[in-house]
């Protein structure tokens with residue numbers, strides 16, 4: 001069977017880390033006799049240079065023909081917010097891509113690698129063995145709600161509105177409970193219901209959904225406390241269910257329990273098998289073009305694509321095993337070198353890809 005994979009190279013470190021991910025996909029194809037047909041899709045900086053827009057219609061049309069989408073990070077340096085090429089990439093490409101394909105479930109799983117125990121900024125006794133799955137709502141909330149700029153009483157005023165419909169909460173809550181059933185059977189809803197009326201709706205709807213999952217415990221935590229508890233006692237979490245913005249923030253925080261954001265992939269899923277797979281991090285402009293970015297986040301995104309879109313479970317697991325094995329042999333990209341570990345075997349982006357490919 002031939003699988004159609006749409007590929008967005010992304011900006012800055014995007015093409016470098018995507019090249020390594022595609023190297024791994026090629027190894028899997030040869031080893032298991034699969035055919036992955038790649039369609040390169042133009043978006044973000046690349047599309048802006050050519051067409052003056054970040055997500056052309058022809059890109060969406062081609063993406064719709066694919067079975068899965070593999071994506072590098074989009075975006076420019078945060079300090080170039082007003083540069084025409086980068087202004088609006090997030091609202092003009094990242095968010096519409098997720099919305100267009102109705103990819104409302106974003107999975108971001110944080111775990112720690114034994115081999116990187118000295119890298120975590122948190123004591124090993126606290127993080128050892130953690131596995132936290134953040135189930136983040138991805139196509140609604142404050143990132144998509146009405147925005148307004150106006151002048152009031154002679155000064156500028158801006159607003160972004162957090163809007164959630166009951167049905168949007170219900171469908172993502174169901175997903176969280178379903179994932180929890182195959183894990184440690186605990187869902188923690190993270191919101192801010194002491195002040196946000198939308199969070200009250202999240203609590204009400206999630207409690208209703210919970211009635212259909214008697215084998216799963218539902219817990220509630222305010223987001224300020226949750227951000228502290230993630231550091232203090234991350235082992236208490238199994239599945240964290242949360243809205244778009246809190247999931248965005250908490251997943252970056254959770255990722256560093258392992259030592260580096262460069263390790264983590266994500267899956268964005270809807271109601272069909274067409275999923276979008278990408279690192280949780282951004283385009284890291286300051287380290288681009290130096291062969292130092294960690295490609296593991298994108299390589300593990302390939303594993304998630306094989307698992308969730310193609311049901312190639314053994315192939316997915318073989319990539320994850322190879323990553324753990326390469327790390328256990330001491331190979332490190334620079335972001336994986338902690339203080340006092342200067343003697344580590346530092347390798348570049350391409351070399352890390354080669355090592356994982358050879359391991360597979």
Ligand SMILES: NC(=O)C1=CN([C@@H]2O[C@H](COP(=O)(O)OP(=O)(O)OC[C@H]3O[C@@H](n4cnc5c(N)ncnc54)[C@H](O)[C@@H]3O)[C@@H](O)[C@H]2O)C=CC1
Pocket residue numbers: 013017072073074075076077078090094261262263278279280281282283284285286287292293294295297335
């Ligand atoms: N899904 C997407 O396409 C996302 C895009 N962005 C965009 O990316 C751009 C840069 O965003 P920032 O806030 O600077 O966050 P960032 O995630 O790009 O970088 C944060 C820090 O992590 C480091 N880092 C990130 N990925 C790494 C890797 N693979 N290996 C080693 N180190 C890595 C960077 O060097 C930097 O120190 C912005 O335009 C932002 O909007 C941000 C997050 C997600």
Ligand SMILES: CC(C)CC(=O)C(=O)O
Pocket residue numbers: 090091094095143248280
């Ligand atoms: C456009 C942003 C919401 C992208 C981002 O930071 C993310 O999805 O993690």
Ligand SMILES: [Mg+2]
Pocket residue numbers: 248249252280
């Ligand atoms: Mg983010």
